[in-house]
Amino acid sequence: MREEGAEKEMRSTVVCVTGGAGYIGSWLVRKLLGRGCVIHATLTNLEDDKKAGLLRALPGAAERLRLFQADIRPGTLAGRRSCFVSVFREKLYLGE
DSSP, rough: HHHHHHHHHHHEEEEETTTTHHHHHHHHHHHHHHHOEEEEESOOTOOHHHHHHHHHSTTTTHEEEEEEEOOTTTTTTTGGGSSOOOOOOOTOOOOO
């Protein structure tokens, strides 16, 4: 019963994943989509179909994935900002 409530709560969660096409980021996007979360993910280049296409092809992506172009590497305009904040709900749990 508790898992059902947690899963319903996850479906209403919006998660920001920076570096969504990277090794860890892409697995995080995959797991969170599988849990029903809405994902806002950043990629360096949205036109790179090898990376963006992989994310867009994930189950649930058409309904719950929104991609944003943002280069946050050091030396870029966004990378010069003093801080980035990603907000996750405190009950977010990815374990099996």
